[in-house]
Amino acid sequence: MSKFFYTVRDNTGRKIAGTEEAPNSDELVTRLQARDLIVVNVGLDSNESSTGFGKKKPAGMQAQHKHTRVTSGDLVVFCRQLSTLLSAGVTILKSLDIISKQVSSRKFYATIKDLQKNMEGGLTFNESMGKHPAVFSELWVNLAESGEASGNLAVILNRLATYLERKEAFKKKIISALIYPIILMLAGFGALLFLTIQIIPTFAELFKGFNITLPALTQLLITVSVILRKYGFLILAGIIISGFLLKKYINTKDGRRAFEVLQYKLPVAGDFFRAMAVERFSSSMSTLIESGVPLLYSLEITEHTVGSMIVGEIIRQVKTEVRDGKTLSQPLEETGFFEPMVVQMIAVGEEIGDLPQMFKRINTFYEEYITTTLERFVSVFEPAVLVFMGAMIGVMVVGMFLPIFQLSQIGQ
Numbered sequence: 001m002s003k004f005f006y007t008v009r010d011n012t013g014r015k016i017a018g019t020e021e022a023p024n025s026d027e028l029v030t031r032l033q034a035r036d037l038i039v040v041n042v043g044l045d046s047n048e049s050s051t052g053f054g055k056k057k058p059a060g061m062q063a064q065h066k067h068t069r070v071t072s073g074d075l076v077v078f079c080r081q082l083s084t085l086l087s088a089g090v091t092i093l094k095s096l097d098i099i100s101k102q103v104s105s106r107k108f109y110a111t112i113k114d115l116q117k118n119m120e121g122g123l124t125f126n127e128s129m130g131k132h133p134a135v136f137s138e139l140w141v142n143l144a145e146s147g148e149a150s151g152n153l154a155v156i157l158n159r160l161a162t163y164l165e166r167k168e169a170f171k172k173k174i175i176s177a178l179i180y181p182i183i184l185m186l187a188g189f190g191a192l193l194f195l196t197i198q199i200i201p202t203f204a205e206l207f208k209g210f211n212i213t214l215p216a217l218t219q220l221l222i223t224v225s226v227i228l229r230k231y232g233f234l235i236l237a238g239i240i241i242s243g244f245l246l247k248k249y250i251n252t253k254d255g256r257r258a259f260e261v262l263q264y265k266l267p268v269a270g271d272f273f274r275a276m277a278v279e280r281f282s283s284s285m286s287t288l289i290e291s292g293v294p295l296l297y298s299l300e301i302t303e304h305t306v307g308s309m310i311v312g313e314i315i316r317q318v319k320t321e322v323r324d325g326k327t328l329s330q331p332l333e334e335t336g337f338f339e340p341m342v343v344q345m346i347a348v349g350e351e352i353g354d355l356p357q358m359f360k361r362i363n364t365f366y367e368e369y370i371t372t373t374l375e376r377f378v379s380v381f382e383p384a385v386l387v388f389m390g391a392m393i394g395v396m397v398v399g400m401f402l403p404i405f406q407l408s409q410i411g412q
Contacts, residue, residue, distance in 0.1 A: 004028050007122060008037040017122050029091060070108045070135050072168055078103070078112075079161040086154035092125060111135050124148055138301045139284065146292045156291045163287040170279075170367060177374040181381045188389040195396055197232070200225040203400045210407055217399040253309075260310045272373055277311045278342060279366035286359035295355075296323060311337070328355075341365075 001021045006028065008016050016037070022028035078099060085095035093116055100112040111132050118128035126144035129136040143160050147153035204222045207214060214222070228235070249255035264270050284305055288298035299319040303312045314335045321331035329347035332338050342362055349358030 005120070005122075006032060007119070007124065008032055010037060015124065029089075068106050070105050070111070072164070072171075074103065074105050074108050075135075076161060076164045076168055078108070079157055079164060083154050083157035083161055086157065092153070093119060108135070125153070137305055139288070139305050142293055142297065142301050143288065143291050150292055152292075159287060159291055163283065167283065170370075173371060174374060177371075177378055181378055181385065184382060184385050188385055191389065192392055192396075193228075195393065196221075196225050196228055200396070200400065201229065207403050210403055212403065212406060215399070215402045215406065217395070218402055221396060221399045257309050260308060264310065272370070274337070275366050275369055275373070277306065277308050278338060279363060279370060280306050280308075281311060281315070282342075282359045282363040282366065286356050286363055289359065290356035295328065 001023060003019055003021050005019045006017070010016060020028060020031075022031065081099050081102075082092075082095050085098060086092060090098070096112055096116050096119075100109055100116070103109050103112065114132070115125070115128045118131060119125065124145075125148055126141050129144055130141045140160070143156050144153065147156035150156075200221055204225065207218070207222075250259045263273050266273070281302060284302040285298055288301060289295065293301070296319060299315055299322065303315040303319065306312055306315065314337050318328070318331040318335065321334075322328055327347070327350050329343050329350060332346060333340075333343040345358045345362055346355070349355040
């Protein structure tokens with residue numbers, strides 16, 4: 001018989017901790033569940049010397065750590081694996097121990113081990129995650145708290161994993177849609193730079209022996225070439241320094257707010273950025289409310305995880321008015337930020353008592369809108385860049401050959 005510690009919750013949600021002897025952890029879990037208790041965690045008492053969670057694992061059993069940072073992919077896999085193990089009846093401490101052997105991030109391995117250590121010390125899963133805000137956001141911590149309180153941690157983690165997978169897939173879709181236009185633009189810019197710095201000077205040397213007045217276009221191209229060759233590094237340094245200072249300003253509270261105000265006021269593009277903010281808002285709200293997190297608490301979490309200072313301020317204002325007794329749709333409409341369709345769908349969700357489903361539909365609509373808009377942008381941008389590059393190269397060719405045509409006419 002070994003001595004185990006345990007943390008459970010009763011039917012009222014009250015947390016209870018204690019120790020008990022049992023042949024193994026699975027037997028103890030069965031006993032506790034038979035008493036109508038919700039098992040939060042079970043682990044071998046630190047004074048026990050038998051093989052358990054506190055015992056050091058052989059080095060060969062641990063996964064090789066390929067990187068140091070914790071990626072979004074690491075979090076998705078962790079969440080999905082933990083949900084699967086808990087659904088299979090494996091205790092949370094044993095699940096964390098199993099997962100820790102498979103992670104490829106050194107930092108994430110240390111984080112999971114610290115979760116185990118804190119839980120062995122009596123903390124709940126969400127309290128342990130709260131000690132690692134750089135890895136686990138408020139969304140994680142509060143969903144875990146909701147899952148532990150309701151005894152549905154595996155279900156809620158599965159829901160969170162689905163949310164994270166959709167978010168990651170959507171992010172990759174946006175990046176993949178923008179990669180080709182960016183590469184095309186950089187390649188075109190590189191070609192123009194090469195012509196300006198290398199080819200035009202060759203023609204300029206040739207024109208010195210023509211003894212004619214060069215056309216205005218040719219003189220302009222040569223002047224630009226001379227400036228770039230003489231002061232190119234200074235111009236590049238100026239651009240880099242300006243970009244650094246601009247980024248530093250945007251990272252400040254005032255700078256970020258000013259940038260977002262400008263972003264949402266841009267013609268055409270402003271609507272796209274607004275749609276992205278609404279997509280994040282609806283995605284977070286649907287996951288939180290569906291997981292049993294109260295509306296006001298869901299708004300508070302979303303305020304900090306929506307990724308926009310302006311939208312965060314709007315949510316804070318909405319939260320205050322909802323706390324004062326208004327429905328969610330009323331203050332959302334008064335902000336003027338959300339489209340009438342969004343407000344009406346939320347109002348219907350409140351009337352029929354199915355806000356999570358309405359938020360899901362809003363999220364699906366905006367995901368499709370953003371994807372379609374990006375596809376249209378790419379379909380227009382690619383030929384536009386090609387036409388622009390062709391026109392610029394054409395201007396350069398004409399500018400360089402004009403003196404030759406002029407000289408041939410003089411010769412006639």
